[in-house]
Amino acid sequence: MWEEQFKSRSNLEERVAQLDREKADLFEQCESERKKVKKLVELKRPVELRLDQEMRRNLELEKDFKRMKRLLSRATKKIRVYEEREMESQLNMKGEMKSRYSEMVSEVDRLRAKVAELSQQLDVESKKTMQLEAQNRDLREELSTLRGNCEKLENSKCQLKE
Numbered sequence: 001m002w003e004e005q006f007k008s009r010s011n012l013e014e015r016v017a018q019l020d021r022e023k024a025d026l027f028e029q030c031e032s033e034r035k036k037v038k039k040l041v042e043l044k045r046p047v048e049l050r051l052d053q054e055m056r057r058n059l060e061l062e063k064d065f066k067r068m069k070r071l072l073s074r075a076t077k078k079i080r081v082y083e084e085r086e087m088e089s090q091l092n093m094k095g096e097m098k099s100r101y102s103e104m105v106s107e108v109d110r111l112r113a114k115v116a117e118l119s120q121q122l123d124v125e126s127k128k129t130m131q132l133e134a135q136n137r138d139l140r141e142e143l144s145t146l147r148g149n150c151e152k153l154e155n156s157k158c159q160l161k162e
Contacts, residue, residue, distance in 0.1 A: 030160050037153045044146045051139045058132045065125045072118045075111055082108045 082104050 040150045068122050075115045
């Protein structure tokens with residue numbers, strides 16, 4: 001009988017030791033998973049900040065793009081008006097009209113140069129906008145992937161806790 005109790009006690013002690021080892025292994029796994037989750041959260045923050053900055057920059061570029069479009073439209077209308085006046089002045093060119101004609105020609109030339117400059121700026125801003133939209137798309141995909149990884153790790157963490 002004493003032998004049976006000793007054997008039973010010995011078996012219990014072995015089982016307790018085994019459970020302690022399993023507990024230590026699970027703790028190490030949990031600690032490793034916690035570190036992975038922390039690292040992913042740290043990686044996620046700069047990407048989100050960069051995405052916010054890119055989105056703000058994109059909005060600014062869109063505003064600039066619209067403003068330049070309006071300026072181009074106004075300049076084009078002015079050119080049309082000046083060209084119409086130029087045609088009229090050619091029909092009635094005398095004394096004072098000649099000087100007005102010269103002024104208008106100068107103004108038209110100036111406006112044409114301005115339109116050319118604005119068109120070039122509009123092209124540059126359009127290209128920048130397209131590049132930023134592509135970057136935003138890439139960053140959103142990267143963020144989506146990181147979120148998916150983070151959720152998987154959170155699920156793993158919960159399962160390990162259980």
